[in-house]
Amino acid sequence: MLTEDISNAVRKYRDDCKDMLVEFLTEHKKGGNMVADCIMRYKEEIVDISILKKSLQTYYKIYGLPDNSSQVINYYKKKGILPQDTIKTFRAFREAAG
Secondary structure (H helix, E strand, C coil), X not given: CHHHHHHHHHHHHHHHHHHHHHHHHHHCCCCCHHHHHHXXXXXXXXXXXXXXXXXXXXXXXXXXXXXXXXXXXXXXXXXXXXXXXXXXXXXXXXXXHC
C-alpha cells in the first residue's frame, strides 16, 4: 500500500513537472535558447531526463514540429547543462522504492 502511494505521488509529481515545462516552452518560444532557459530555470524540478523528453515531445506535437527531443537532450548532455545529481538521486530512489 505504501509503495503504491509513493508510486502515485511520484507519477503525479512527474506529470505536474512535465506540464510545467510544456507551459514554459509554449509561453517562451525563443528559438534555440528556450530549451536551455527552461533547463536552467527548472533545474531542480527536472528529476529525470524522461520528463524533459516527454515535455519536448508534447511541445513539438503542439506546434506540428518533427520530434527532435533525443537530439536536443544529447546536445545539452554534452554541454553539461542537465542536472545529473538530481537525476541520479531520483533514479536511485525509484529503484529502491520498487
